[in-house]
Amino acid sequence: xxxxxxxxxxxxxxxxxxxxxxxxxxxxxxxxxxxxxxxxxxxxxxxxxxxxxxxxxxxxxxxxxxxxxxxxxxxxxxxxxxxxxxxxxxxxxxxxxxxxxxxxxxxxxxxxxxxxxxxxxxxxxxxxxxxxxxxxxxxxxxxxxxxxxxxxxxxxxxxxxxxxxxxxxxxxxxxxxxxxxxxxxxxxxxxxxxxxxxxxxxxxxxxxxxxxxxxxxxxxxxxxxxxxxxxxxxxxxxxxxxxxxxxxxxxxxxxxxxxxxxxxxxxxxxxxxxxxxxxxxxxxxxxxxxxxxxxxxxxxxxxxxxxxxxxxxxxxxxxxxxxxxxxxxxxxxxxxxxxxxxxxxxxxxxxxxxxxxxxxxxxxxxxxxxxxxxxxxxxxxxxxxxxxxxxxxxxxxxxxxxxxxxxxxxxxxxxxxxxxxxxxxxxxxxxx
Amino acid sequence: xxxxxxxxxxxxxxxxxxxxxxxxxxxxxxxxxxxxxxxxxxxxxxxxxxxxxxxxxxxxxxxxxxxxxxxxxxxxxxxxxxxxxxxxxxxxxxxxxxxxxxxxxxxxxxxxxxxxxxxxxxxxxxxxxxxxxxxxxxxxxxxxxxxxxxxxxxxxxxxxxxxxxxxxxxxxxxxxxxxxxxxxxxxxxxxxxxxxxxxxxxxxxxxxxxxxxxxxxxxxxxxxxxxxxxxxxxxxxxxxxxxxxxxxxxxxxxxxxxxxxxxxxxxxxxxxxxxxxxxxxxxxxxxxxxxxxxxxxxxxxxxxxxxxxxxxxxxxxxxxxxxxxxxxxxxxxxxxxxxxxxxxxxxxxxxxxxxxxxxxxxxxxxxxxxxxxxxxxxxxxxxxxxxxxxxxxxxxxxxxxxxxxxxxxxxxxxxxxxxxxxxxxxxxxxxx
Numbered sequence: 001x002x003x004x005x006x007x008x009x010x011x012x013x014x015x016x017x018x019x020x021x022x023x024x025x026x027x028x029x030x031x032x033x034x035x036x037x038x039x040x041x042x043x044x045x046x047x048x049x050x051x052x053x054x055x056x057x058x059x060x061x062x063x064x065x066x067x068x069x070x071x072x073x074x075x076x077x078x079x080x081x082x083x084x085x086x087x088x089x090x091x092x093x094x095x096x097x098x099x100x101x102x103x104x105x106x107x108x109x110x111x112x113x114x115x116x117x118x119x120x121x122x123x124x125x126x127x128x129x130x131x132x133x134x135x136x137x138x139x140x141x142x143x144x145x146x147x148x149x150x151x152x153x154x155x156x157x158x159x160x161x162x163x164x165x166x167x168x169x170x171x172x173x174x175x176x177x178x179x180x181x182x183x184x185x186x187x188x189x190x191x192x193x194x195x196x197x198x199x200x201x202x203x204x205x206x207x208x209x210x211x212x213x214x215x216x217x218x219x220x221x222x223x224x225x226x227x228x229x230x231x232x233x234x235x236x237x238x239x240x241x242x243x244x245x246x247x248x249x250x251x252x253x254x255x256x257x258x259x260x261x262x263x264x265x266x267x268x269x270x271x272x273x274x275x276x277x278x279x280x281x282x283x284x285x286x287x288x289x290x291x292x293x294x295x296x297x298x299x300x301x302x303x304x305x306x307x308x309x310x311x312x313x314x315x316x317x318x319x320x321x322x323x324x325x326x327x328x329x330x331x332x333x334x335x336x337x338x339x340x341x342x343x344x345x346x347x348x349x350x351x352x353x354x355x356x357x358x359x360x361x362x363x364x365x366x367x368x369x370x371x372x373x374x375x376x377x378x379x380x381x382x383x384x385x386x387x388x389x390x391x392x393x394x395x396x397x398x399x400x401x402x403x404x405x406x407x408x409x410x411x412x413x414x415x416x417x418x419x420x421x422x423x424x425x426x427x428x429x430x431x432x
Numbered sequence: 433x434x435x436x437x438x439x440x441x442x443x444x445x446x447x448x449x450x451x452x453x454x455x456x457x458x459x460x461x462x463x464x465x466x467x468x469x470x471x472x473x474x475x476x477x478x479x480x481x482x483x484x485x486x487x488x489x490x491x492x493x494x495x496x497x498x499x500x501x502x503x504x505x506x507x508x509x510x511x512x513x514x515x516x517x518x519x520x521x522x523x524x525x526x527x528x529x530x531x532x533x534x535x536x537x538x539x540x541x542x543x544x545x546x547x548x549x550x551x552x553x554x555x556x557x558x559x560x561x562x563x564x565x566x567x568x569x570x571x572x573x574x575x576x577x578x579x580x581x582x583x584x585x586x587x588x589x590x591x592x593x594x595x596x597x598x599x600x601x602x603x604x605x606x607x608x609x610x611x612x613x614x615x616x617x618x619x620x621x622x623x624x625x626x627x628x629x630x631x632x633x634x635x636x637x638x639x640x641x642x643x644x645x646x647x648x649x650x651x652x653x654x655x656x657x658x659x660x661x662x663x664x665x666x667x668x669x670x671x672x673x674x675x676x677x678x679x680x681x682x683x684x685x686x687x688x689x690x691x692x693x694x695x696x697x698x699x700x701x702x703x704x705x706x707x708x709x710x711x712x713x714x715x716x717x718x719x720x721x722x723x724x725x726x727x728x729x730x731x732x733x734x735x736x737x738x739x740x741x742x743x744x745x746x747x748x749x750x751x752x753x754x755x756x757x758x759x760x761x762x763x764x765x766x767x768x769x770x771x772x773x774x775x776x777x778x779x780x781x782x783x784x785x786x787x788x789x790x791x792x793x794x795x796x797x798x799x800x801x802x803x804x805x806x807x808x809x810x811x812x813x814x815x816x817x818x819x820x821x822x823x824x825x826x827x828x829x830x831x832x833x834x835x836x837x838x839x840x841x842x843x844x845x846x847x848x849x850x851x852x853x854x855x856x857x858x859x860x861x862x863x864x
Contacts, residue, residue, distance in 0.1 A: 035693075042800075043696050044662025057664055078545035078557075091547035096539065107528065113510035115523035115719040116844070125510075153585070157745035184743045230476025232489055261467075264475050287547040289750040311616045313589035317749050318721040368474070412548070 016054040081412050083421035085390040086372045088412035089284050106322035114318050122309050124151025125321045131328040141269030144296045150305055151294050155281040156181050158295035163189035165304050171213040175203045177397035179223045182216045195399035202229035205236040209244040219267045220255035224397050224407045226366030226374045234267055242273035251279045256337050258369035259345040290320050344411045350418050351410045358426040376405040448486040513844050515853035517822040518804045520844035521716050538754035546750050554741050556583025557753045563760040573701030576728045583726050587713040588613050590727040595621035597736050603645040607635050609829035611655045614648045627831035634661035637668040641676040651699045652687035656829050656839045657806045658798030666699050674705035683711045688769050690801035691777040722752050776843045782850050783842045790858040808837040
């Protein structure tokens with residue numbers, strides 16, 4: 001009947017057949033027809049006139065015949081990353097059985113409220129913020145109250161929010177080459193991007209920082225070069241920021257992975273003036289598909305940050321937040337990090353020894369940590385495409401930098417895949 | 433040693449004691465001291481001079497003594513919503529055991545890649561988009577290809593993205609009174625807000641829509657009044673939008689809950705010109721803490737939407753997306769909706785009959801669906817605070833509207849809580 005009305009076969013003012021007649025015509029029970037009539041009335045297609053039956057309402061324009069829905073291709077099974085895509089953890093090491101048990105604990109502990117709206121906790125569950133404050137104090141030297149931690153969906157969201165809140169600031173200083181996600185977030189907010197050179201000791205601290213600027217840096221392990229910022233540069237940077245009222249954004253994306261020695265303390269831990277915003281993530285150390293990151297903010301940033309988050313998406317997924325709190329509190333997080341660190345150190349050995357055996361014309365200057373290895377060409381090379389591999393050129397991360405080299409992720413691939421990948425790389429290199 | 437350096441007790445250029453002497457002084461193994469020295473060197477505190485030992489590096493300014501971390505108060509157990517907070521599903525009805533089984537299936541099906549980065553699926557897992565396309569076609573008459581569906585963290589995120597992408601558009605027409613989340617999202621994007629009156633049949637379709645404007649509407653059940661937009665108004669709205677090149681945003685937040693009759697078809701299903709953007713959410717029908725919503729977009733919006741999402745936060749949490757796909761495919765989603773619908777219909781009966789017994793001076797004009805009941809005062813009343821209850825006044829949702837009344841959510845509360853809450857309300861009413 002709706003189609004007939006939309007097509008114009010039943011015109012405005014025209015009466016519908018009686019329910020009895022229609023039921024008999026269509027071989028339906030009269031009750032079914034009455035239900036359909038009631039529905040048409042409730043949707044406003046027809047109106048009733050006392051003792052005269054139902055009539056098509058005036059002024060109903062033709063709606064189109066419904067288009068057939070797109071035929072869905074059978075979705076392909078999800079794939080893992082190709083070698084040597086940077087920044088990929090090996091999710092085969094994720095302690096799934098343990099995580100699932102802790103998830104059950106968290107569900108029991110918090111009850112059905114964990115599944116409901118918790119807009120009061122737009123910055124994250126208090127249990128998780130408390131656990132993270134402890135972890136950051138013990139592991140990274142970050143001194144902060146749980147109330148200064150905001151849980152985000154990852155470091156990207158933290159950077160986006162920071163960029164939006166700082167929108168009117170004059171300038172953003174970014175490492176060059178540097179992390180594209182940060183650049184995109186600041187560019188989207190309309191910031192003025194100022195590239196800062198990077199050398200073998202990381203970001204070269206600018207002599208002068210424009211008043212009220214933001215400085216984005218990866219001091220533990222500069223992305224993508226892998227250089228570590230020495231303490232003298234750290235202090236120079238902090239002093240320059242304090243002098244100009246700038247904010248330093250410390251993106252500590254993979255500091256958990258230092259091989260052979262302890263992680264460096266964070267920039268945040270050296271900061272007397274409270275100018276450092278500390279950004280971290282569970283993506284490298286646990287699983288990126290959890291979508292849990294965090295940011296340690298100065299107290300005056302908390303309210304604007306919470307208000308912005310409420311407008312963008314309200315609070316985050318809570319079951320995983322509660323599970324992660326259990327995971328940290330139980331000590332499992334620490335053992336997971338140790339296990340991954342050991343495994344990744346072995347893979348790095350395999351990567352470096354294979355590269356040496358194959359006499360690749362690359363040097364790897366920063367081999368003491370991280371999830372990526374930046375290789376520098378020993379001789380000038382044209383940029384090339386590495387079929388079947390994902391080995392981005394350093395130039396991909398550059399604003400003005402002329403540094404040349406390739407970025408290899410090594411953590412997501414087992415020993416055989418690392419060897420095979422590098423052999424493939426060497427073969428292609430020979431044929432260029 | 434670090435503290436001594438920062439305090440200035442060890443000054444730039446000063447030599448460290450030998451590892452042997454220090455080990456003996458402190459009662460440590462010499463190996464431990466050597467590891468510490470190595471760490472200090474790697475962090476740039478000291479440098480080595482050949483055959484002379486380690487020296488404090490010049491130019492290290494004093495860093496502050498670390499502040500004691502804030503003492504964390506023991507986090508309170510999460511609470512459920514107070515009666516009658518609007519828009520709250522009863523998460524005690526969430527089929528947790530079944531969901532957990534399907535989650536295990538999803539984890540097995542997709543493997544560890546489900547836990548890794550899947551930035552290619554920034555708009556959501558293909559399996560979920562496919563299942564949602566089917567659900568929307570069968571239940572809401574929405575005809576779209578899976579590729580036109582973007583998974584979001586809820587309807588709020590969908591509205592935020594739409595508002596950001598439409599930033600330069602002249603005007604946004606909003607129902608008045610209307611949904612605050614939409615208003616906040618458009619306001620944050622710098623849009624010009626134009627209130628559109630609402631009467632007992634929902635939004636009064638504007639005679640003329642400014643060229644290129646956006647129109648935000650809740651046609652299935654106007655929020656917060658509960659009115660349903662009749663088909664004649666729907667067609668008028670669609671025609672006006674097509675004529676002026678406007679986009680209509682249909683927020684279908686609780687259409688699954690119609691009691692006694694089938695849900696109305698969506699505005700999207702009546703739209704010949706493709707001017708409707710359809711926004712839906714799992715928050716009311718399943719659980720808000722999953723943070724899964726979706727939006728059906730015109731094809732030309734897909735790329736900008738994906739690009740914006742990548743800058744804001746990359747992809748969403750994948751395990752829940754995969755589980756939800758299983759939940760829909762298995763038919764469990766449909767039975768869950770039926771079960772909730774039946775339960776909520778019973779609660780609505782209790783709500784309305786109790787209100788009648790208590791002779792509340794309110795009328796409830798739209799009792800055929802939804803998760804809230806908007807009560808209109810039978811006589812003028814001053815606004816009041818309802819202690820222990822959350823019953824927002826209609827004025828809270830108003831831009832210019834003078835409509836007076838109260839908004840009661842009823843779905844999250846069992847029969848006893850509904851009766852007790854209304855009795856409490858009646859008692860306070862008597863004492864005003």
